[in-house]
Amino acid sequence: MKFPGQRKSKHYFPVKTRDPLLAQLTQLPEPFTTYISGIDQTLVDIEAKVEDELLTRYQLPKGNSTLINDEQAHALYTELQANGLISDEFAGGTIGNTVHNYSILADDRSVLFGVMSKNIEVGSYSYRYLCHTSSKVDLNYLQPVDGPIGRCFTLISECGERTFAISKGAMDKLTPDYINKEVVQGGSALVLTAYLMRASEGDGITDAAMTAIQFAKEADVPVVLTLGTRFLIAEDPVWWQNFISEHVTILAMNEDEAEALTGHKDPLLACEAALEWCDMILLTAGPVGLYTAGYADDAEKRETSHQLLPGSIPEFNRYEFSRPKNKADCENPLKVYAHISPYMGGPERIRNTNGAGDGALSALLHDLSANTFHKANVPGSSKHKRDGLCYSSFSQICKYANRVAYEVLAQHSPRLSRGLPEREDSLEESYWGR
Numbered sequence: 550m551k552f553p554g555q556r557k558s559k560h561y562f563p564v565k566t567r568d569p570l571l572a573q574l575t576q577l578p579e580p581f582t583t584y585i586s587g588i589d590q591t592l593v594d595i596e597a598k599v600e601d602e603l604l605t606r607y608q609l610p611k612g613n614s615t616l617i618n619d620e621q622a623h624a625l626y627t628e629l630q631a632n633g634l635i636s637d638e639f640a641g642g643t644i645g646n647t648v649h650n651y652s653i654l655a656d657d658r659s660v661l662f663g664v665m666s667k668n669i670e671v672g673s674y675s676y677r678y679l680c681h682t683s684s685k686v687d688l689n690y691l692q693p694v695d696g697p698i699g700r701c702f703t704l705i706s707e708c709g710e711r712t713f714a715i716s717k718g719a720m721d722k723l724t725p726d727y728i729n730k731e732v733v734q735g736g737s738a739l740v741l742t743a744y745l746m747r748a749s750e751g752d753g754i755t756d757a758a759m760t761a762i763q764f765a766k767e768a769d770v771p772v773v774l775t776l777g778t779r780f781l782i783a784e785d786p787v788w789w790q791n792f793i794s795e796h797v798t799i800l801a802m803n804e805d806e807a808e809a810l811t812g813h814k815d816p817l818l819a820c821e822a823a824l825e826w827c828d829m830i831l832l833t834a835g836p837v838g839l840y841t842a843g844y845a846d847d848a849e850k851r852e853t854s855h856q857l858l859p860g861s862i863p864e865f866n867r868y869e870f871s872r873p874k875n876k877a878d879c880e881n882p883l884k885v886y887a888h889i890s891p892y893m894g895g896p897e898r899i900r901n902t903n904g905a906g907d908g909a910l911s912a913l914l915h916d917l918s919a920n921t922f923h924k925a926n927v928p929g930s931s932k933h934k935r936d937g938l939c940y941s942s943f944s945q946i947c948k949y950a951n952r953v954a955y956e957v958l959a960q961h962s963p964r965l966s967r968g969l970p971e972r973e974d975s976l977e978e979s980y981w982g983r
C-alpha cells in the first residue's frame with residue numbers, strides 16, 4: 550500500500566520519517582493487506598468526436614447514457630469508422646475505471662466483479678479490456694460468459710459534453726453466485742454505480758449488486774455509490790433517495806446528478822440534503838472544482854486555517870480540517886463541508902472530461918483504504934481512538950481528489966497510465982510552488 554502522496558503534513562502517515570509507530574509496523578510478521586472491491590458492466594469505450602446532428606439521428610439525448618440494440622450499434626460503428634471519427638478505443642466502465650485508478654494510485658490490489666468472454670481472440674474487445682487494466686486489479690473473480698463484453702460509444706460534442714451509447718453485449722449477465730462473500734467482506738469498501746440497477750429482464754447484474762450490498766452491510770464494509778448520469782436519477786429521484794438511505798455510506802456524483810437527486814442546483818444545498826441519506830459525499834462540479842461533505846463529531850471538529858468561504862451555507866468550510874466519520878458513530882453529528890477549485894486551474898488543453906469524476910472518487914477510496922491499512926497495522930495510533938471513515942481531513946481529501954482529476958484530464962484517458970509524479974513531495978508544494 551502506497552500512501553496517498555508523500556505528505557509533509559503531520560496528519561498523514563509518515564512513510565519515510567523515523568516514526569516510532571513505524572517500528573510496530575515492520576515487526577508485524579504478516580502485514581495486513583487492504584483492497585477495495587467493485588462491480589461493473591465490463592465494457593470498452595469507443596471514443597469519437599461527433600456533430601450534434603448524429604446524436605439526433607440516432608436518438609441519443611445529449612449527456613445521457615442510452616442502451617442501443619445490435620442493429621443501431623452496427624450502423625453507428627460502421628458510420629463512425631467510415632468517416633474516420635474514432636479517436637480511441639480503451640477499457641472503460643465507471644467502476645472499472647475507478648478500481649483501475651485506485652490500483653495505480655495505491656499500487657495495490659483491488660477486486661473487480663463482472664463478466665468476461667469465455668473465448669478471447671487477440672485484438673478483440675475483451676482482449677483490449679484485459680490489456681488496458683492494471684495488473685493489480687484482481688480479475689480472478691470475473692464470470693466467464695458466452696459472447697462479447699459491452700461497447701460504450703463515447704460521443705464527444707463540440708462543446709465537450711459526452712453522450713454514451715451502450716451496446717450491452719453480455720455485460721449484464723453477471724449472476725449473484727459470482728459475488729464472493731469473503732472478498733466483499735474483507736475489503737475496505739464496495740464500490741458500485743447506479744447503472745447496475747438498470748439491467749433488463751433476465752439479466753442478473755442488479756441481483757448480483759444487491760447480493761454484494763447485503764454482504765458488505767453484514768460486515769460493516771462501506772458501500773460507495775457513484776450516480777452515473779442525471780437522466781437515470783431524474784427518472785425516479787425518490788426511489789434513489791430511498792436506495793441511498795438504505796444502502797449507501799459514501800455517495801459520489803456531479804452537480805447535475807446532485808440536482809436530479811435533491812432538487813438543489815446549488816452544490817452545497819444538494820450536499821446538505823443528501824447528507825440526510827448517507828454519511829459522506831464527493832460532489833464534482835467541472836470547472837468549479839469539487840466539494841466533499843460529511844459528518845464529524847462536535848467534540849472532534851477541527852477549525853480550518855484557510856480563508857472562510859461564502860456560499861449558500863455561509864463559512865461552510867469552517868470545520869474542513871475534521872476527519873469524516875459515519876453519522877451513527879458521532880455523539881453529536883455536525884455537517885462539515887469543504888471545497889476546492891480545479892488544480893492549477895485545470896490543464897491547458899482539455900480534450901474531454903470523460904472519467905475525471907471517476908478519478909476523483911478513486912483518490913477518495915485510496916484515502917479510505919489507507920485508513921483501514923493504518924488502523925490494522927498501527928492499532929495503537931492516536932488516530933484510531935475514535936473511528937474515522939477516512940485517513941485524512943475533508944480538506945486534504947479535496948486536494949487529493951482534485952489532483953487526481955487533473956491527472957485524468959491531462960492524460961486524456963479515463964484510466965491513468967501512471968500514478969502521480971513521485972517527486973511531488975507534498976501537495977502544498979506542488980500547489981503553490983509553480
Ligand SMILES: Nc1ncnc2c1ncn2[C@@H]1O[C@H](COP(=O)(O)OP(=O)(O)OP(=O)(O)O)[C@@H](O)[C@H]1O
Pocket residue numbers: 777802803804833834835836837838839890891892894895896899902903904905906907908909951954955958
Ligand atoms: N473544465 C474544467 N476545468 C478545470 N478542471 C476541470 C474541468 N472539468 C473537470 N475538471 C476537474 O475534474 C473534476 C471532475 O470533473 P467533472 O465534474 O466533470 O466530473 P464528472 O462529470 O463526474 O465526470 P465523469 O462522469 O466523466 O467521470 C472537477 O472536480 C475538476 O477538478
Ligand SMILES: O=c1[nH]cnc2c1ncn2[C@@H]1O[C@H](CO)[C@@H](O)[C@H]1O
Pocket residue numbers: 590592593594614640641642643644646701713715742744903904907963
Ligand atoms: O451504462 C454504463 N455502465 C457502466 N459504465 C458506463 C455506462 N455508461 C457510461 N459508462 C462509463 O462512464 C465512464 C466515465 O465516467 C466511461 O468510461 C464509460 O465507460
